[in-house]
Amino acid sequence: MRGVPTLVTRADVEAARADQHGVVRRTPVEPSRVLSVPAGGPVLLKCENLQRTGSFKLRGAYRRIQRLTDAERARGVVAASAGNHAQGVALAAGLLGAEATVFMPAGAPLPKLAATRGYGARVELVDTFDATLVEAQAFADRTGAVLIHPFDHPDVVAGQGTAGLEIAEQVPDARTVVVCTGGGGLVAGIAAALHGTGVRVVGAQAEGLAAWPASLAAGEPTTVTGATIADGIAVPRPGELTFAQVAAQVDEIVTVTEEALSRAVLQCLERSKLLVEPAGAAAVAAIAEYPGRWEPPVVALVSGGNVDPLMLAEIVRRGMVAAGRYAGLRVRIPDRAGYLADLLALVGRLGGNVVDVEHRRLGASAGLGPLDLGTVEVALTLEARGPEHQDTILTALRDAGYRVAEGAV
Numbered sequence: 174m175r176g177v178p179t180l181v182t183r184a185d186v187e188a189a190r191a192d193q194h195g196v197v198r199r200t201p202v203e204p205s206r207v208l209s210v211p212a213g214g215p216v217l218l219k220c221e222n223l224q225r226t227g228s229f230k231l232r233g234a235y236r237r238i239q240r241l242t243d244a245e246r247a248r249g250v251v252a253a254s255a256g257n258h259a260q261g262v263a264l265a266a267g268l269l270g271a272e273a274t275v276f277m278p279a280g281a282p283l284p285k286l287a288a289t290r291g292y293g294a295r296v297e298l299v300d301t302f303d304a305t306l307v308e309a310q311a312f313a314d315r316t317g318a319v320l321i322h323p324f325d326h327p328d329v330v331a332g333q334g335t336a337g338l339e340i341a342e343q344v345p346d347a348r349t350v351v352v353c354t355g356g357g358g359l360v361a362g363i364a365a366a367l368h369g370t371g372v373r374v375v376g377a378q379a380e381g382l383a384a385w386p387a388s389l390a391a392g393e394p395t396t397v398t399g400a401t402i403a404d405g406i407a408v409p410r411p412g413e414l415t416f417a418q419v420a421a422q423v424d425e426i427v428t429v430t431e432e433a434l435s436r437a438v439l440q441c442l443e444r445s446k447l448l449v450e451p452a453g454a455a456a457v458a459a460i461a462e463y464p465g466r467w468e469p470p471v472v473a474l475v476s477g478g479n480v481d482p483l484m485l486a487e488i489v490r491r492g493m494v495a496a497g498r499y500a501g502l503r504v505r506i507p508d509r510a511g512y513l514a515d516l517l518a519l520v521g522r523l524g525g526n527v528v529d530v531e532h533r534r535l536g537a538s539a540g541l542g543p544l545d546l547g548t549v550e551v552a553l554t555l556e557a558r559g560p561e562h563q564d565t566i567l568t569a570l571r572d573a574g575y576r577v578a579e580g581a582v
Contacts, residue, residue: 177417178327178413178414178417178418179327180365180414180417180418180421180422181327181330181331181334181361181362181365181414181418182365182368183365183366183368183369185327185330185331185334185365186331186334186335186337186338186362186365186366187338188331189232189236189328189331189332189334189335190335190338192235192236192239193232193235193236193332193335196225196231196235196265196268197224197225197231197232197235197335198223198224198225199339200219200220200221200223200224200336200339201220201223202217202218202219202220202340202343202344202472203217203218203220203445203447204216204217204218205217205218205444205445205457205473206444207440207444207445208457208460208461208471208473209469211461211464211465212460212464212465212467212469212471213464213465213469214468214469214470214471215469215470215471216460216469216470216471216472216473217344217347217470217471217472217473218441218445218447218457218472218473218475219336219339219340219343219472219473219474219475220447220475221336221453221474221475221476221477222447222448222449222450222453222475222476222477222478223478225264226257226260226261226263226264226288226292226479227257227260227288227477227478227479228257228260228261228405228453228476228477228478228479229333229336229359229474229476229477230257230258230260230261230262230323230333230477231260231261231264231265232261232332232333232335232336233261233323233324233328233329233330233331233332233333233358233362234252234258234261234262234264234265234266234321234329234332235261235264235265235268235269235332236328236329236331236332237265237321237322237326237328237329237332238250238262238265238266238269238271238319238321239265239269240328241271241319245319246269246270246271246319247271248316248317248318248319249266249271249272249273249274249316249317249318249319250262250266250271250272250273250274250318250319250320250321251273251274251275251276251309251312251313251316251318251319251320251321252273252274252275252276252309252320252321252323253275253276253277253305253306253308253309253323254275254276254277254289254305254323255277255278255281255285255302255305255404255405255407256277256281256282256285256286256289256404256405256479257285257405257477257479258321258323259275259277259281259285259289259294259296260285260288260289260292260479262275262294262321263275263288263289263290263292263293263294264292264293266293266294267292267293267294272295273293273294273295274294274295274296274297274309274312274318275289275294275295275296275297275309276296276297276298276299276304276305276306276308276309276312277289277296277297277298277299277305278298278299278300278301278302278304278305279298279299279300281298282404282479282480282481282484283481284479284480284481284482285479285481288479297312302407322412323356323358324355324356324357324358324359324361324408324412324415325356325358325412325413325414325415326414327414329358329362330358330361330362330365330414330415330418331362331365332362333358333359333361333362333363334361334362334363334364334365334366335362335366336359336362336363336366336474337350337362337363337364337365337366337367338366340363340366340367340472340474341366341367341370341372344470344472346470347372347470347471347472348371348372348373348467348468348469348470348471349372349373349374349375349467349468349469349470349471349472350363350367350372350373350374350375350471350472350474351375351376351377351456351459351460351467351471351472351473351474352374352375352376352377352456352474352476353376353377353378353403353405353406353452353453353454353455353456353474353476354376354377354378354385354406354426354455355378355405355406355407355408355452356406356408356411356412356415357376357385357408357411357412357415357416357418357419358412358415359474359476360374360376360415360419360423361414361415361418361419361422361423363474364418364419364422364423365418365422368422373424373425373467373468374422374423374424375423375424375425375426375427375459375467376419376423376425376426376427377426377427377428377429377455377456377458377459378406378426378427378428378429378455379401379402379403379406379407379428379429379431379434379451379452379455380401380428380429380430380431381399381400381401381402381403381430381431382397382398382399382400382401382403382406382407382408382409383397383399383428384396384397384408384409384410384411385411385419385426386426386428388410388411388416389419389420389426392420393416394410394411394412394413394416395410396409396410397409397410401431401434401451402431402434402435402451402484402488402491403434403450403451403452403454403455404450404451404452405450405451405452405453405476405477405479406452406455407452427459427462427463429455429458429459429462430458430462431491432491432494432495433458433459433461433462433495434451434454434455434458434488435451435488435489435491435492435494435495436458436461436492436495436496437449437451437454437455437457437458437461437492438450438451438454438480438485438488438489438492439488439489439492439493439496440454440457440461440492441454441457441475442489447475447478448478448480448485449475449477449478449480450477450478450479450480451480451488452476452477453475453476453477453478454475455476456473456474456475456476457473457475459473460473493556496559497557497559497560497561497562497563498556498557498558498559499528499554499555499556499557500525500553500554500555500556500557500563500566500579501552501553501554501579501580502552502553502555502566502567502570502577502578502579502580503541503550503551503552503553503577503578503579503580504516504550504551504553504570504575504576504577505541505544505545505548505549505550505551505575505576505577506548506549506551506575507547507548507549508534508547508548508549509547513530513532513551516551516570516575517530519569519570519573520553520555520566520570523565523566523569524557524558524562524566525555525556525557525562525566526555526556526557527553527554527555528554528555528556529552529553529554530551530552530553530554531551531552532549532550532551533549533550533551533552534549534550541576541578552580567579
């Protein structure tokens, strides 16, 4: 029968912090007015996206490598990662004099690849994320390098938990801490740091790949499948240690949709002036999706800000669509001079900002039927001020006699 892992304690987390001095930044805590209103009290953001390497991962990686013997460090370390853990291991290994090899999926964002190499690690690319851990383990077996697991090790959990000690000092009256959750190293460490203080710890996971609800329901780590834009928390199975720690000490796990993650990234960028990756915005998304659910003051841990610029553009677009600020319309008009100008003028008077126009003489959109002879369809992409403004534009166009259908952006 499998034994229950020994849980990480607050004393373990405090010991990790003592050894992080001068290496790990004490990241700031910033108030969020836009989240505080629906939450019914203060909401603050713990900005681990401003940590060295752009995420909290340095905390755990440094503690794990720092605790190796000189002989172990001399053999080097190896890791498997899509990006943030890779950078944390690369920097920590360099600071501690160990050679680092990191296996990353070929589809990893280019900025994360470049940063990992920039911190001094040797990067090996493999086809898929699932293959990275297999290759890393094989490399460890072949060379004697120490495998640095991204979450399922007590030193990693203790290192990540140091963010929780900072939260307790920076927001001493905090009642709830919401933490993005993938494999569970961060939420487990924060739970260990805050255990016994009366602070409620909540994990937030992407609905598209949510292993925690299934695992907690089954009473053991369970593997799930799925996909999410939040690659930093796209973990299909919790670890043995993190499962035990979360089951014992985390109060609740919630899930958030892809649309909520996109809105949260956009909100952080626009309202808090913070560049945050989708995984890092999971806690923000949860607070926005579940208004008033948790007792304030609430702290949302913003876990990372390493995002590919091309992906950021797509996420911002999705966030605007989800927030009702980007709309797609299909409008039928006579195929004669002046009618398109009249349509665009009306949209302008209604306050819509047209981003793109496509003129179609062939084909038909769902909901409008086939094109009549002498009629064209105009596909409009426009900016609006929100869902109510979109409805106002749609109603006004129909009242003016246009046949209109909503479409994809």
